[in-house]
Amino acid sequence: xxxxxxxxxxxARRSAAIVGLLACLTTAGAAQDPVVDSxxxxxxxxxxxxxxxxxGRVAALDVVAGDRLTIYVGSAGGGVxxxxxxxxxxxxxxDRHTQSIGAVTVHPADPKIVWVGTGESWLRNSVSIGxxxxxxxxxxxxxxxxxxxxxxxxxxxxxxPKDSNIT
Numbered sequence: 145x146x147x148x149x150x151x152x153x154x155x156a157r158r159s160a161a162i163v164g165l166l167a168c169l170t171t172a173g174a175a176q177d178p179v180v181d182s183x184x185x186x187x188x189x190x191x192x193x194x195x196x197x198x199x200g201r202v203a204a205l206d207v208v209a210g211d212r213l214t215i216y217v218g219s220a221g222g223g224v225x226x227x228x229x230x231x232x233x234x235x236x237x238x239d240r241h242t243q244s245i246g247a248v249t250v251h252p253a254d255p256k257i258v259w260v261g262t263g264e265s266w267l268r269n270s271v272s273i274g275x276x277x278x279x280x281x282x283x284x285x286x287x288x289x290x291x292x293x294x295x296x297x298x299x300x301x302x303x304x305p306k307d308s309n310i311t
Contacts, residue, residue, distance in 0.1 A: 203264045204248040208255040216284070218245030220264045221272065226284050237284035244272030249301040256283045257308045261298025274298060 204218030215227045217234065224238035224245055238245075238260055247261030263274025276292035292298065304310035 203245055203266070204261075206248045206250045206258075208250050209252045211255065214255065216248045216250060216258060218248040218260065220244055220266070224248060224260055224284070237280075238278070238287060244274055246274060246298045247301045249303050251303045251308045252305050254308050257281055257303075258284055259301045259303065260287070261301050263295065263297035265297045265299030267297075277301065 201220040202217055203220040206216050208214040213228055213230045215231055216237075217225045217227070219225065221243055223236055223243065225234040226237045227234045244264040245260060245262060246264045247259070249259045249261075251257035251259075258280045260278045260280075261274065262276060262278070264272060273296040275289075276295065277290045277298060278287045279290055280287050
């Protein structure tokens with residue numbers, strides 16, 4: 145009995161049929177609703193984990209005069225962060241307010257007083273607007289809103305060198 149070579153067309157049709165059958169089988173299994181055990185997530189509590197925007201771009205920075213280890217960084221998309229070890233580690237100190245930061249200023253005579261201007265000034269980079277100026281009198285632990293809501297973007301805060309009530 146002589147062996148007849150198979151035609152390329154028949155082999156291609158057979159391969160296409162096998163691929164089509166496999167595709168139908170895999171999509172049929174994926175279309176089923178997944179079974180989720182509600183007890184698995186029952187103990188979880190919803191909590192804020194910070195802004196859902198791109199962070200990392202520094203828009204403002206100030207260092208405590210006479211203490212090169214204490215740094216405040218304002219992020220264009222992630223609040224204000226504080227380091228007390230020269231930038232090795234940072235802790236979020238201002239993240240429950242507006243997200244975009246345009247200015248951070250530490251008072252030169254009293255490092256416990258910190259001002260934050262909200263709303264980044266680089267319009268091409270961020271569409272987030274601010275809601276004014278905030279001040280902390282306890283090195284970033286608590287914040288008081290001082291006003292200027294209508295400014296939308298504050299790029300710089302100058303502190304009087306001796307009087308912490310004048311900015």
